[in-house]
Amino acid sequence: MKIAMIGTGYVGLVSGVCFSDFGHDVVCVDKNPEKIEMLEAGEVPIFEPGLQALMAKNVSAGRLSFTTDLVSAVADAEAVFIAVGTPTRRGDGHADLTYVMAAAEEIAQAVTGYTVIVTKSTVPVGTNRQVKQTVRKANPKLEFDVASNPEFLREGAAIDDFMKPDRVVVGVQSDRAEEVMQEIYRPLFLRDFPIIVTDLESAEMIKYAANAFLATKITFINEIAALCERTGADVKQVSKGMGLDGRIGNKFLHSGPGYGGSCFPKDTKALARIGQENGLPMQITETVIKVNEEVKRRMIDKLLDLCDGSFNGKVVAVLGVTFKPETDDMRDAPSLTIVPALVGGGAKVRVVDPQGAHEGEVLLPGVHWVENAYKAAQNADLVVILTEWNEFRALDLKRLAKRMHHPKLADLRNIYTDKDAKRAGFEAYVSVGRHDYIAAPKEDEA
Numbered sequence: 316m317k318i319a320m321i322g323t324g325y326v327g328l329v330s331g332v333c334f335s336d337f338g339h340d341v342v343c344v345d346k347n348p349e350k351i352e353m354l355e356a357g358e359v360p361i362f363e364p365g366l367q368a369l370m371a372k373n374v375s376a377g378r379l380s381f382t383t384d385l386v387s388a389v390a391d392a393e394a395v396f397i398a399v400g401t402p403t404r405r406g407d408g409h410a411d412l413t414y415v416m417a418a419a420e421e422i423a424q425a426v427t428g429y430t431v432i433v434t435k436s437t438v439p440v441g442t443n444r445q446v447k448q449t450v451r452k453a454n455p456k457l458e459f460d461v462a463s464n465p466e467f468l469r470e471g472a473a474i475d476d477f478m479k480p481d482r483v484v485v486g487v488q489s490d491r492a493e494e495v496m497q498e499i500y501r502p503l504f505l506r507d508f509p510i511i512v513t514d515l516e517s518a519e520m521i522k523y524a525a526n527a528f529l530a531t532k533i534t535f536i537n538e539i540a541a542l543c544e545r546t547g548a549d550v551k552q553v554s555k556g557m558g559l560d561g562r563i564g565n566k567f568l569h570s571g572p573g574y575g576g577s578c579f580p581k582d583t584k585a586l587a588r589i590g591q592e593n594g595l596p597m598q599i600t601e602t603v604i605k606v607n608e609e610v611k612r613r614m615i616d617k618l619l620d621l622c623d624g625s626f627n628g629k630v631v632a633v634l635g636v637t638f639k640p641e642t643d644d645m646r647d648a649p650s651l652t653i654v655p656a657l658v659g660g661g662a663k664v665r666v667v668d669p670q671g672a673h674e675g676e677v678l679l680p681g682v683h684w685v686e687n688a689y690k691a692a693q694n695a696d697l698v699v700i701l702t703e704w705n706e707f708r709a710l711d712l713k714r715l716a717k718r719m720h721h722p723k724l725a726d727l728r729n730i731y732t733d734k735d736a737k738r739a740g741f742e743a744y745v746s747v748g749r750h751d752y753i754a755a756p757k758e759d760e761a
């Protein structure tokens with residue numbers, strides 16, 4: 316099967332590489348020439364474990380190539396996937412469909428024979444019909460179908476998610492399009508991964524409903540965490556006790572500094588907007604958006620408490636700024652709210668992140684980047700764990716505390732315990748939703 320993938324970001328590149336690994340002939344297109352130059356040189360513009368090797372394997376097998384030339388890439392493709400960005404539109408929270416519609420128009424003018432135009436980007440309900448109209452208008456004689464194929468991969472585990480998905484969702488309007496989509500996903504079908512075939516609108520809705528539900532689950536446990544702090548309960552024990560219930564499940568039940576990333580913030584906002592436009596406000600989702608902002612603010616208050624009410628002049632080491640480990644993606648990361656509050660309050664902020672510096676240097680002005688946690692902690696007043704990269708899960712806490720001016724630890728991912736911190740010599744340890752340890756002030760400080 317000949318496939319063209321429009322957009323080589325986190326979704327387009329992983330999907331293109333994986334489709335080529337299924338045995339299809341794939342051309343990946345991006346309008347960003349720097350990205351294509353890198354890809355042609357065998358380099359991967361994003362950080363995604365395992366992607367570079369899989370890409371190299373399929374390039375050398377002759378099944379995968381890269382270009383900026385959309386016209387030649389789509390001309391004889393049997394399926395063209397649109398995997399461009401759908402960021403939040405400024406001002407109203409709606410998904411910005413400019414890139415999707417521009418791609419649809421370009422594709423319409425370039426394809427020759429029957430083609431299935433597949434939307435992989437996350438798009439509001441009704442968008443695939445709009446894509447169909449756009450294509451029809453741009454090329455009235457073209458024989459084509461549209462299909463909706465939302466993507467559920469997670470950054471950091473993208474290849475595994477694509478190759479072993481919980482399900483593949485395909486929205487179609489014709490048997491012919493369904494056959495093409497079944498052919499594309501045949502390797503997964505043969506291994507019994509569920510492929511759900513729906514109408515266009517249901518496929519579009521599944522993606523938003525799934526993301527809003529996961530964001531709700533995270534936000535729910537974050538709110539319970541705040542109540543645990545007030546009542547003396549321990550959110551880790553509460554999560555475990557809840558998650559073992561098969562009806563609830565233990566995933567997305569870890570409290571932390573609020574959800575972020577390239578999908579949940581924008582997709583919850585877009586779903587809220589779809590509800591408003593249809594005269595049916597999505598009250599749960601709207602509340603989730605609001606509560607998630609409060610969660611991030613609560614984290615800032617925790618840090619302020621640890622700094623005796625003022626960040627001014629304090630030296631703060633921040634460990635991890637990407638929105639989660641194993642990605643370099645900084646989009647809507649909680650660090651983008653928390654770090655500026657520290658800097659704005661007059662703190663001297665040192666940041667460590669295995670992959671975050673490239674984007675972070677632009678997004679987090681006024682911070683100092685250092686190589687490791689121990690360097691960052693030198694003479695610091697506070698260490699904040701914001702993202703649970705593996706290297707922050709196994710810190711030598713004693714070594715860390717020894718270097719600090721005031722050994723205080725804010726563990727916003729609940730990696731350690733108050734006992735660990737106390738034993739290592741920290742004078743204060745603060746986490747999320749648990750019993751925290753703050754040493755009583757010495758007589759002369761009281």
Ligand SMILES: NC(=O)c1ccc[n+]([C@@H]2O[C@H](COP(=O)([O-])OP(=O)(O)OC[C@H]3O[C@@H](n4cnc5c(N)ncnc54)[C@H](O)[C@@H]3O)[C@@H](O)[C@H]2O)c1
Binds near residue numbers: 321398421438468
């Ligand atoms: N990132 C994720 O984890 C994830 C997961 C599931 C779904 N999604 C959805 O997938 C879509 C893409 O997300 P992403 O994170 O990969 O975006 P991204 O911003 O990383 O990549 C988009 C790419 O598309 C390119 N592009 C835009 N218009 C183009 C055009 N006309 N022709 C060629 N290239 C063009 C851009 O240059 C960019 O490289 C979004 O709708 C997103 O919501 C993302």
